[in-house]
Amino acid sequence: MLEHATLYYKTLFCPANNNVLPLEQSFWDEVTSLSPEDNELLCKPFSEGEIKEALFQMEKNKAAGPDGIPIEFFQTCWEIVKKDIIEMFDDFHKGKLDVSRINYGIITLLTKTMDADRMQQFRPICLLNCLYKWITRVLTIRMAPYAEKLICQEQTAFMKGRNIMTGVMALHEVMHETKRKRKSGLILKLDFEKAYDKVDWVFLLNSVRQRGFDEKWCEWIKQVISGGTVSVKLNNQIGPYFVSHKGVRQGDPLSPILFNFVADCLTRMIKQAQRNGLITGLASNLIDKGVAVLQYADDTIICLENNMEGARNMKLLLYIYKIMSGLKINFSKSEIVMINGDADQENQFSDLFNCQVGKFPIRYLGVPVSPSKLHLVDWAPLIEKNNKKLDNWKGSSMSIAGRATLINSSLSSTFIYHMSMYLLPKTILNTLDRQRSFFWQGGGSRKKYHLVKWESLCKSKRKGGLGLKDIRKMNVSLLSKWWWRLEKEDGIWQRIIRAKYIKGELVSKVKSR
């Protein structure tokens, strides 16, 4: 088993074929890049405060890396070790530190599905040394504010001030608008194969360098990402160490940002193609050229007008992107759906992309999205998920206190995510409440008395309740946040909504949602 796993990851991290097709510098001309002042700030020596901040940001109670030193050690002994640590950072700053000596990790395999029997069904989480993570964390903190500036708004992951739901909202509005205007459109949901592990380093470094990051900074990133060694751990046995040649680590704080830079290239390429009229996005009546691409890390949605030519261009573009970045699209797992299209066309497109035909509602980031109103059936998985949890708990006899804790921590939180996007239908809310009456029922199937009114249970503890959440009110409060965001922030969905409903009026005058 261990041999097999090691071999699998060895081949996965093997050197990339050297067919690097670089993006030309001219591609980045119109893009805002970093100014010399920014670079000066990025490359200044590491201060003690900065190092300390990074240390105390790191989460406690995590599995330690292969050297066995947990983060708590550094946190409690900060005063004692700080001199040595600062010295180490100084060395790193001067480029004297051999990062590869602390950059080794153990890949731990976590199952993605219940009964995983193939290597693909495991998630390789890399346990790294704290020292290494510390260095990358410091780099991350420095880089984050610039990443916000440099990465397109289409990308909604891992950055301050960007919310996962804004992508879903934009997609929803685009689809709704297309349907409303009786236009025909194509939605392509892409699935990248082992996205993090396949990123090509040369491409990654190029895409960072071409944004105008200083040579010194690029050198640091190169040191941090390359030259790492890993080994696979299985059944408490550690396999032989080998050198990885591509990919960013899962479990390294810097990875999400670096990956965003890579993914951003795709967005920019698509936008460039859009500008040159090679492809057209949807909802072009609302915002200039329409929306063609939405991303959350590697979850990518592509919206195209019903146009064979555009679709062919898109396919070529994705192919080129694959050659450049090493990110392969798993077309068999991707989905294609058409709005207002006929089955014939749908088949043509699915043949072109060689992927399945999906149907509405599609699940984007775990939320069902559809151009029309969602039906009760679409919420069934949500109920089902809770039911499954309940079944597990029913077997074990718990005290009333145990049940209260479980309901508060687990049952009430599963649908918060969905409620921050949609106003759930009354029937669903009632069902969810009925599930929560597990509080009284406990394990047995026998009906038991509900001793206290449900409403009083939902009061907060200060008001004499048990602090369960009133889901209806929770739903409403979560949704009012959208109004706030609409007024305070700017992004793609805000632009769509403004063009669609508000039309220059004041927020307080607008009527619908």
Add this chain to the structure above:
Amino acid sequence: MKIRHIYLAGRKIKVGDGSITLFWLDCWINDKPLHLLYPTLFELCEIKLITVKKFLEVGGNISFRRCLPPFLQEQWAEVIRSILPPPRSMSLDTVSWKWSTTGAFTVKSTYDRLTVNNTGESFSRIWKAKLPYKIKIFLWLVENGAILTKDNMVKRGWQGDPSCRFCENIETIQHLFFECSLARVVWSIVAIPLKANNIPTSLRQYWN
């Protein structure tokens, strides 16, 4: 619809040039919009959606559908007084959230606000006590009068004798825990190691 109302109720505007603030409908000088404070005036005014900027431009002379009777004129003067001195700045209006302390929107503050009508006694003594959680919940049930004592069971349609197992009285929570002779014996036994010299007669006694 409803969500928008909630949002507008919690929104407060700090007036700069007044271009996005609605004179009657937005919260800007008070925590309540003017149309709620002076409904009759709002009913009579001609342009209901006037912005503060516009209002200042016309110098506060907005037209009403008919002549205001003296008491309404008094009200109108009051409105004008509350606005004085008129905001004169070139900066933009800034929106803030009045239910949170920082002025930024939080879901929690909204939720708390929506549940503000829930009233009830706080049993903070229970929750703060150093007891296992299940005992706390039991005490909470006692406070809510929701323990299945015999009298409660009878209320729920149980057919049986509601009298206490140890004496002839009806078994209520109060009786079972404090008044029954057996309970008093238990309490007095507990009192010995604690060196207490009286026997409690209710849970409240402990909390207060």
